[in-house]
Amino acid sequence: MKKQKTTTSSMAKRTWQKFLKNKLAMLGLIVFVVFVLASLGAPILTSFDPNKINLANISRSPSWTHILGTDRLGRDVFSRILYGGRISIFIGVVSALSGTIIGVVFGSVAGYFGGKIDTLLVRISEIFLTFPQMILILVMVSFLGPGISNLIIIFSVTGWMTTFRMVRNEFLSLKEETYVEVSRAFGISDTSIMFKQILPNTMSPIVVAMTINIANFILQEAGLSFIGLGVPSTLPTWGNIINAAKSVEVIRNFWWLWLSPGLVISVFVLAVNFLGDGLRDVLDPKQ
Amino acid sequence: MAKFLVKKILAMIPMLLAISAMVFFALELTPTDPINYLISPDMASSAGNIEALRESLGLNDPAIIRYFRWLFNLIRGDFGYSIISGTSIREIIMLRLPATLELALVSLVLSTIIGIGIGLLSAINQNGWIDYVGRVMGVVGISIPQFFFGIVVIQIFAIQFGWLPFGSRMAPGQTAFFDRLHFMVLPAFTMAIAMTAALLRYTRNSMLDVLNKDYIKLARSKGIPEWKVYLKHAFRTALRPVLVILIFRLPILIGGSIVIESVFSWPGIGSVILSSISAGDYPVIMVTTLLVAAAILISSIFVDIATALLDPRVRFE
Amino acid sequence: MQNELILKVENLHTSFTVGPLNIPIVKGVSFEVYKGKTLAIVGESGCGKSVTVHSIVQLLPRNGRIDQGTVTYIEDNEEVRLDQLQRYGKKMRKIRGENIGMVFQDPMTSLNPVYRVGDQVAESLMQHFKMKKKDAMKEVISMLKKLGIPDPESRINDYPHQFSGGMKQRVVIATAMICNPDIIIADEPTTALDVTIQAQIMELMKELQVKYNKSLILITHNMGLVAEMADQVAVMYMGRIVEYGSLTDIFEHPSHPYTKALLRSVPVLGKQEGELLETIPGSTPNPLDCTVGCEFADRCEFAQEKCRIKDVPYRQLTPTHQVRCTLFEEHPEVVK
Numbered sequence: 001m002k003k004q005k006t007t008t009s010s011m012a013k014r015t016w017q018k019f020l021k022n023k024l025a026m027l028g029l030i031v032f033v034v035f036v037l038a039s040l041g042a043p044i045l046t047s048f049d050p051n052k053i054n055l056a057n058i059s060r061s062p063s064w065t066h067i068l069g070t071d072r073l074g075r076d077v078f079s080r081i082l083y084g085g086r087i088s089i090f091i092g093v094v095s096a097l098s099g100t101i102i103g104v105v106f107g108s109v110a111g112y113f114g115g116k117i118d119t120l121l122v123r124i125s126e127i128f129l130t131f132p133q134m135i136l137i138l139v140m141v142s143f144l145g146p147g148i149s150n151l152i153i154i155f156s157v158t159g160w161m162t163t164f165r166m167v168r169n170e171f172l173s174l175k176e177e178t179y180v181e182v183s184r185a186f187g188i189s190d191t192s193i194m195f196k197q198i199l200p201n202t203m204s205p206i207v208v209a210m211t212i213n214i215a216n217f218i219l220q221e222a223g224l225s226f227i228g229l230g231v232p233s234t235l236p237t238w239g240n241i242i243n244a245a246k247s248v249e250v251i252r253n254f255w256w257l258w259l260s261p262g263l264v265i266s267v268f269v270l271a272v273n274f275l276g277d278g279l280r281d282v283l284d285p286k287q
Numbered sequence: 288m289a290k291f292l293v294k295k296i297l298a299m300i301p302m303l304l305a306i307s308a309m310v311f312f313a314l315e316l317t318p319t320d321p322i323n324y325l326i327s328p329d330m331a332s333s334a335g336n337i338e339a340l341r342e343s344l345g346l347n348d349p350a351i352i353r354y355f356r357w358l359f360n361l362i363r364g365d366f367g368y369s370i371i372s373g374t375s376i377r378e379i380i381m382l383r384l385p386a387t388l389e390l391a392l393v394s395l396v397l398s399t400i401i402g403i404g405i406g407l408l409s410a411i412n413q414n415g416w417i418d419y420v421g422r423v424m425g426v427v428g429i430s431i432p433q434f435f436f437g438i439v440v441i442q443i444f445a446i447q448f449g450w451l452p453f454g455s456r457m458a459p460g461q462t463a464f465f466d467r468l469h470f471m472v473l474p475a476f477t478m479a480i481a482m483t484a485a486l487l488r489y490t491r492n493s494m495l496d497v498l499n500k501d502y503i504k505l506a507r508s509k510g511i512p513e514w515k516v517y518l519k520h521a522f523r524t525a526l527r528p529v530l531v532i533l534i535f536r537l538p539i540l541i542g543g544s545i546v547i548e549s550v551f552s553w554p555g556i557g558s559v560i561l562s563s564i565s566a567g568d569y570p571v572i573m574v575t576t577l578l579v580a581a582a583i584l585i586s587s588i589f590v591d592i593a594t595a596l597l598d599p600r601v602r603f604e
Numbered sequence: 605m606q607n608e609l610i611l612k613v614e615n616l617h618t619s620f621t622v623g624p625l626n627i628p629i630v631k632g633v634s635f636e637v638y639k640g641k642t643l644a645i646v647g648e649s650g651c652g653k654s655v656t657v658h659s660i661v662q663l664l665p666r667n668g669r670i671d672q673g674t675v676t677y678i679e680d681n682e683e684v685r686l687d688q689l690q691r692y693g694k695k696m697r698k699i700r701g702e703n704i705g706m707v708f709q710d711p712m713t714s715l716n717p718v719y720r721v722g723d724q725v726a727e728s729l730m731q732h733f734k735m736k737k738k739d740a741m742k743e744v745i746s747m748l749k750k751l752g753i754p755d756p757e758s759r760i761n762d763y764p765h766q767f768s769g770g771m772k773q774r775v776v777i778a779t780a781m782i783c784n785p786d787i788i789i790a791d792e793p794t795t796a797l798d799v800t801i802q803a804q805i806m807e808l809m810k811e812l813q814v815k816y817n818k819s820l821i822l823i824t825h826n827m828g829l830v831a832e833m834a835d836q837v838a839v840m841y842m843g844r845i846v847e848y849g850s851l852t853d854i855f856e857h858p859s860h861p862y863t864k865a866l867l868r869s870v871p872v873l874g875k876q877e878g879e880l881l882e883t884i885p886g887s888t889p890n891p892l893d894c895t896v897g898c899e900f901a902d903r904c905e906f907a908q909e910k911c912r913i914k915d916v917p918y919r920q921l922t923p924t925h926q927v928r929c930t931l932f933e934e935h936p937e938v939v940k
Contacts, residue, residue: 242432251442510699598718599763600763
């Protein structure tokens with residue numbers, strides 16, 4: 001038992017070393033961490049209240065006091081981006097996490113037990129897959145109304161299928177393996193076999209898919225908030241900040257209102273995608 | 288092949304039924320009185336007794352019967368009425384759908400050609416500079432929010448240079464396709480960007496996968512030229528997973544059109560859905576949703592046919 | 605009968621680039637192939653036998669490259685240096701298609717799943733002899749018939765997944781034979797097949813080789829197969845040929861400890877019950893760990909200090925028999 005532990009830890013060490021060598025993935029990780037820390041440490045980095053309306057100070061271009069300028073209600077854009085990051089990143093990470101959990105549970109059940117329950121779950125996932133996700137989201141928003149928790153629920157409900165298919169396929173192939181049959185012969189319970197024996201073997205693709213989902217959900221939150229159906233506009237999120245740039249007049253005259261939030265979203269999502277690609281390269285046993 | 292097609296079409300029917308049932312019962316949950324969307328407002332106002340009308344329309348029947356009646360009407364082309372404007376939903380769709388289809392098709396063609404083309408070159412020149420450019424394009428393309436890309440191209444090409452219009456579908460009087468082509472350039476490219484990037488990444492990975500296969504080595508051992516190895520032997524097998532991704536991406540493409548239509552004030556279905564949501568016009572939302580889902584299912588059949596043509600194993604499965 | 609030389613490999617070195625490392629896989633391999641004869645290259649998996657033949661036809665993966673040595677193909681007294689040709693150039697492709705046919709290990713993955721079997725066999729005919737499809741198909745049908753595929757007229761229109769493993773390998777052999785090449789390289793042609801099918805395929809290859817006077821390079825790890833098929837044998841270990849000689853040299857007078865060990869590990873019919881089949885102790889080392897001396901030293905019961913400290917030269921035991929081992933220092937060194 002002890003021996004196994006040392007081998008896994010040396011595996012992890014080797015993987016980590018491989019990861020350190022992957023420059024783009026490291027860059028992605030650093031950017032990710034910096035953005036998360038910056039939005040958590042927003043009160044330290046800026047003294048402006050992101051929601052304080054200052055009508056005496058509207059649509060100012062960037063200056064030393066307001067390094068990214070102010071919006072059309074006189075709010076400090078830099079501060080809004082920092083505080084907005086909290087909500088946007090939170091939505092992305094939590095939705096990806098819960099979507100992954102749904103996918104893993106359904107996928108393990110479908111792949112392990114097979115039969116009718118498998119067919120049913122596969123059918124459901126196909127309906128979700130063919131259904132235009134964006135429209136599903138819109139319909140659900142129109143029922144549930146906008147809001148952070150509603151958005152997270154919607155994202156998790158619409159974003160579990162990739163993980164589901166992956167986990168199911170892994171289970172289908174792994175359950176034939178000798179060690180699973182041996183465990184079953186020893187009378188180990190199904191849940192224990194599923195979650196203790198098989199699942200660890202599918203961890204790497206799950207982690208990669210989750211990373212990519214974080215990126216996608218952040219993009220979707222931004223898109224929904226941009227068209228006014230995401231998070232209520234009273235809360236700062238990256239999408240809500242850029243929502244202000246919907247008129248041609250803003251695009252033409254107030255570049256700082258859309259350029260900085262747009263770049264922030266792009267750079268952050270790019271970093272997460274680099275991280276995901278890097279993880280895939282590092283964790284993929286074929287490499 | 289015929290058997291394969293019939294099987295695919297039969298498999299589609301329960302999907303359509305499931306989606307339509309979902310839509311119908313979701314509509315039932317909304318605080319909308321069916322009388323308002325099932326008959327034209329003129330008829331409703333001219334009818335003296337709403338309750339009698341309700342009874343004669345069968346609105347007091349059990350939900351399941353009403354569902355099948357509603358479905359049957361849909362199939363006949365009777366989509367009901369908007370509860371806000373009172374116009375027939377069918378008319379709204381007829382008016383707006385061509386704009387969305389036009390945009391979606393053009394960007395689909397654009398992204399298929401560019402995405403698969405660059406993906407292919409990228410895989411052939413693995414680790415060369417084309418591959419490097421392709422990989423960067425791929426990851427950047429899936430990372431930039433579409434609306435932000437849209438704003439940037441509007442700023443550059445419409446505002447700074449004034450080369451292209453920054454919105455809408457046509458100038459008054461310009462209805463011929465080629466007259467209004469320049470209106471489509473920016474929205475179509477913006478819409479294509481994410482799809483292009485996704486296809487590029489999948490084509491590259493799939494090609495690299497296939498190029499390691501033994502039958503590629505055997506093809507080379509026959510002494511055929513490299514371009515034939517790539518195009519005839521590798522590309523055709525590599526295309527199958529790419530087409531599968533294409534099916535999964537279609538809904539995202541259509542969904543993206545809502546955002547794009549909003550950025551470029553494109554008068555399509557997306558903007559109808561958007562305004563219906565803010566107005567609470569549930570019947571319009573539901574029916575358009577159902578139609579889009581049906582359209583995606585039907586186009587996925589075309590993709591299935593394409594895969595079957597490309598790969599004999601699919602036909603025999 | 606005079607032995608007519610058709611392929612000559614001298615001091616071949618091939619390496620693979622993996623990340624920052626350059627790993628030598630084939631280290632100074634030399635051998636000759638004669639017309640109508642079979643050379644067997646034997647060794648454990650990973651010893652570099654496949655890489656050697658892939659080097660000959662320049663079908664190495666992208667990160668592999670020939671560092672040193674010559675590969676000479678002799679056609680009508682004219683010498684062609686294969687190692688100097690462009691990898692995918694016209695001349696190299698012509699030789700690959702017309703003069704050297706290849707059969708790979710796994711017939712399940714050797715055929716392209718999306719094309720009809722007949723078209724795949726006909727492809728090189730149409731490429732190299734500019735044949736019309738109809739004529740090429742006639743050739744294909746007669747070739748498939750020769751190879752014992754029943755009902756070839758209709759089978760050519762089937763797809764690979766409709767064939768069994770043994771039948772697929774026959775198709776692959778047909779692909780290799782269709783342009784009537786002088787040399788056929790068979791890279792473990794039966795490893796992936798059922799035992800009964802293995803025998804059929806090997807018999808077929810032997811028959812073709814004798815009947816049409818082809819030269820065969822057979823790569824295998826199966827000593828029994830070598831005994832049945834080969835005229836010449838090269839025993840490879842860790843990128844080197846450790847012993848090279850005629851079939852009788854190798855089987856009657858095995859000299860290198862590795863060859864002896866290999867022979868002892870072959871199951872022989874009539875072995876006493878309870879008598880254990882021998883295995884070779886230890887496992888194949890990492891190619892990066894082997895820098896000087898004999899690669900087999902760590903697993904060899906006769907290993908001495910001198911095996912590990914300096915390069916071991918080849919010794920000529922008889923005019924046909926060479927071995928690379930310090931046990932034979934009284935024999936003359938092979939001069940290259």
